[in-house]
Ligand code: SF4
């Protein structure tokens with residue numbers, strides 16, 4: 001198979017685009033794709049100070065690499081979730097990348113906010129699933145770090161597979177509010193920083209190939225709590241559909257982007273007020289992070 005761009009030997013076939021590419025052209029192809037996604041969806045403006053949420057995995061480290069290559073001022077934020085070996089190894093990957101590229105990386109530790117407790121203990125004490133607690137804590141700490149550091153926007157490494165599995169799950173249960181909020185860019189609102197997802201049109205497989213050809217050292221292990229999650233189930237169903245009809249995921253997501261305005265009209269946005277504990281915007285009197293902290297720390 002020949003590379004569609006340069007005619008050399010292709011190393012990867014991308015059935016969704018009906019092309020084969022060599023390593024060098026794959027890098028250019030994905031760089032252009034991300035550049036166009038940013039422009040078309042108006043995700044970032046030149047000169048903005050970007051905080052990239054880094055998990056140590058292929059998507060977030062590749063996103064950081066791509067943004068730096070595209071000339072953006074992008075610093076990393078690693079949140080240590082306190083999930084044993086997994087957190088330790090992923091932190092090493094994040095630190096390794098930052099050192100190699102000579103770029104800034106902030107590290108925030110969940111344990112410092114919860115008197116020595118990590119996500120597994122917090123979840124146990126709160127009687128909730130680790131992922132639901134983790135999502136809440138990550139969103140809060142990410143926003144706090146972004147605000148404190150004077151960043152304009154937070155960028156996350158959600159890829160096409162993440163977005164279509166979330167979309168499918170929202171559609172199957174007709175989560176209207178979630179559907180209305182699902183977007184490649186969430187605008188800033190007072191204490192909430194703007195959030196963008198520049199990889200929404202790049203598949204998981206493309207990002208793994210990108211990380212490989214760019215020599216990015218990322219954590220291969222998955223978080224132990226991701227086993228058997230519904231999002232993995234939806235991803236596997238979507239992969240089967242993609243196998244039969246390449247391009248299904250991309251069409252599904254692009255169709256969603258085109259029709260989002262219809263959903264916006266039906267989605268009811270809750271009114272937000274500053275939390276009495278910390279000032280973070282919330283539909284309740286006290287935000288869910290402060291409520292979680294109070295509940296969990298009472299038992300320490
Ligand atoms: Fe957090 Fe769950 Fe993701 Fe693990 S799988 S990092 S617990 S959200």
Ligand code: ZN
Nearest residue numbers: 275278287290
């Ligand atoms: Zn609060």
